[in-house]
Structures are given as C-alpha cells and as structure tokens.
Amino acid sequence: MRPISYLRAEGTDAVDSALRAVGGDPGSDFLAGGTTEVDLLRQNVLGPRRLVDINRLPLADIEDLPDGGLRIGALARMSEVASSPAVQERFPLVSRALVLGASAQLRHMASMGGNMMQRVRCGYYRDGESPCNKREPGAGCAALAGVSRNHAVLGTSEHCIATHPSDVAVPLVALDARIHTRTLEGEHTYAIDDFFLEPGDAPHREHPLTHGELITAIEVPALPMARRSLYLKVRDRESYEFALVSVAAAIEVRDGKVSGVRIALGGVGTRPWRARRAEDALVGGPATTKSFDLAARAELAVARTTPMNAFKPELARRTLVRALETLTADGSPS
Numbered sequence: 275m276r277p278i279s280y281l282r283a284e285g286t287d288a289v290d291s292a293l294r295a296v297g298g299d300p301g302s303d304f305l306a307g308g309t310t311e312v313d314l315l316r317q318n319v320l321g322p323r324r325l326v327d328i329n330r331l332p333l334a335d336i337e338d339l340p341d342g343g344l345r346i347g348a349l350a351r352m353s354e355v356a357s358s359p360a361v362q363e364r365f366p367l368v369s370r371a372l373v374l375g376a377s378a379q380l381r382h383m384a385s386m387g388g389n390m391m392q393r394v395r396c397g398y399y400r401d402g403e404s405p406c407n408k409r410e411p412g413a414g415c416a417a418l419a420g421v422s423r424n425h426a427v428l429g430t431s432e433h434c435i436a437t438h439p440s441d442v443a444v445p446l447v448a449l450d451a452r453i454h455t456r457t458l459e460g461e462h463t464y465a466i467d468d469f470f471l472e473p474g475d476a477p478h479r480e481h482p483l484t485h486g487e488l489i490t491a492i493e494v495p496a497l498p499m500a501r502r503s504l505y506l507k508v509r510d511r512e513s514y515e516f517a518l519v520s521v522a523a524a525i526e527v528r529d530g531k532v533s534g535v536r537i538a539l540g541g542v543g544t545r546p547w548r549a550r551r552a553e554d555a556l557v558g559g560p561a562t563t564k565s566f567d568l569a570a571r572a573e574l575a576v577a578r579t580t581p582m583n584a585f586k587p588e589l590a591r592r593t594l595v596r597a598l599e600t601l602t603a604d605g606s607p608s
C-alpha cells in the first residue's frame with residue numbers, strides 16, 4: 275500500500291494555492307473528476323505522493339464570447355457542457371461527442387480539462403508491467419507485436435501506436451479550439467493543434483504542459499457552419515465504448531460547391547486527427563459522394579496499419595463519406 279496525502283484547494287485564493295501546491299512539489303498532482311486518474315492510481319501506473327483537489331476552484335462556467343464563440347471552464351462537467359443550450363445550438367458536434375462518450379455517471383463526474391488530459395487506453399500501458407515507452411521511456415512497446423486491434427493508424431511511430439481516447443477532443447480539434455492555462459508565472463494559450471503531441475521518439479510526452487500548469491478553460495471560436503455539424507462514432511457496442519473510428523465534421527456548400535469544411539477523426543490517430551488533406555481536397559470542388567470518397571482516400575493514404583487494425587482505414591473512409599453525405603443531404607443530421 276502506497277500512502278497518498280490529500281489537499282483540497284478552496285477559498286478566495288484557491289487557484290493560486292493549488293498552483294503553489296502542485297507547482298512547488300514534483301510529487302503532487304491536480305485531482306479533478308478523477309475518472310481516469312483514480313483508475314491509474316489503483317493500477318500503480320501513476321504514483322503521486324499527494325493529490326490536490328481542484329474541484330472547488332471557480333472554473334466551471336460556460337460563457338458567451340463576443341464573437342459568438344464559447345469559453346468553457348476547465349471544471350465544467352461533460353454532462354453540463356453536453357446539455358448547454360449554447361453548445362447544442364452553436365456546436366452540436368461537441369454536444370454529440372460528449373453524449374456518446376463514457377457513461378452517464380462518468381459524464382457527471384469528468385471535467386472538460388481532465389478530458390484533455392486523459393491517458394491512453396492501451397492495455398500494455400495500463401497493466402503496469404508490460405514494456406511501454408509511454409509509461410517507462412526506453413522500455414519498448416509491447417503493442418507493436420501484441421494486441422493492436424484498437425490502436426492507431428495515423429501519427430504513429432516505432433515507439434508508440436496508442437490511440438488518443440477522447441471523443442470531445444475530436445470536434446474541438448476540428449473547431450480550432452484554444453486551451454487556456456495558468457502557472458504561478460502567468461497565463462498561456464495553446465492552439466489545440468499544438469496541445470496534443472504525436473509520440474515520435476518521446477511517447478511519454480503527450481502535451482506541452484509543464485508540471486503544475488493548470489488548464490483553466492477551453493475556448494471555442496465562433497464558426498457559423500458548425501450549427502449544422504455532426505459527430506459520428508463507430509464502435510463495437512452501442513454504449514460505454516471507445517471509438518474504432520469517429521468523425522467530427524461541418525461543411526458549407528454554395529451552388530453545389532464546398533465553400534468551407536472542417537473534419538477531424540477519432541479512434542485512428544495518436545492524437546485527435548485533423549483531416550487537413552481531406553479538407554484541402556474538398557474546398558472548391560463539388561459536394562458529391564465521389565469527391566467525399568476521394569478526399570477520404572487522400573487523408574488515409576498515409577495510414578500505417580498492423581495486421582490487427584488493417585480494417586481501420588477502410589472503416590474511416592466509409593465513416594467520413596457517410597458523415598459528409600448526411601450533412602449535405604436534405605434535412606437535419608441525425
């Protein structure tokens with residue numbers, strides 16, 4: 275049994291006291307909803323000596339921005355964001371991704387900031403014993419020659435092929451969200467493209483945050499075409515399951531031609547995957563199934579598979595085509 279001490283940050287100085295407590299001690303970590311962190315503590319994958327509970331910090335509001343965007347507090351719960359009328363109306367792809375993630379109980383506990391920080395579901399990482407470069411740099415990667423059906427096909431390296439697990443991060447990448455953070459030195463803002471790192475030769479480094487840097491909010495810029503958008507998730511069972519493939523998409527069509535499009539893929543990348551090749555292939559061209567198919571193929575041409583996950587590029591192609599067909603058909607996306 276490993277002792278862990280607990281400190282609750284509260285009061286008028288709560289944010290600064292949490293920053294001081296964690297920033298000044300390499301053995302301390304923040305604790306928000308705990309829906310991933312507590313599992314990993316139990317499995318001895320994470321080993322902090324102290325947890326600093328940040329649940330009472332005033333970081334849970336969902337605020338309108340002057341341009342029509344939203345600022346979502348890092349401690350807003352997944353279920354609160356999913357049911358927010360502003361999110362449902364302006365960014366239905368975000369709401370849908372949240373509703374399709376985890377279980378109702380977990381959505382009530384899990385925070386948006388914690389969701390950005392959730393760890394991979396690779397079984398070799400979580401068993402605490404198998405060779406895993408993410409858990410123990412330089413140890414090797416058991417998944418390369420092991421069970422890899424759910425692993426990534428985009429953004430992989432010879433050091434790690436774990437899939438990024440988040441649903442809601444996928445539409446946030448499509449929407450060019452920004453991640454706001456604080457340290458004792460001040461505030462910082464990351465473009466979401468710079469926030470999620472590919473494994474390369476350092477898979478243990480998943481984001482650019484320093485120890486003690488706290489996510490305070492996620493900013494979603496206004497995007498009128500996102501009012502008609504969707505999140506399509508394909509998985510082995512209908513609920514409480516991670517994506518084999520998911521697609522977050524918004525598209526704008528004028529006179530039969532694509533005038534704007536945003537696409538990101540989940541379940542296939544080592545990070546939430548912005549499909550820029552597909553977007554570039556689509557803009558200015560006809561909004562037809564053939565174009566959608568060519569764009570999907572362009573995106574997935576760089577996929578690298580294992581014998582167990584070789585089905586993923588084709589599943590991703592079909593899912594992306596279906597998402598764009600749904601958005602451009604008459605009637606509302608389902």
Ligand code: SF4
Pocket residue numbers: 394396397398399405406407408409414415416417418433434435436477
């Ligand atoms: Fe570890 Fe990544 Fe390999 Fe899984 S895929 S065993 S997380 S290095």
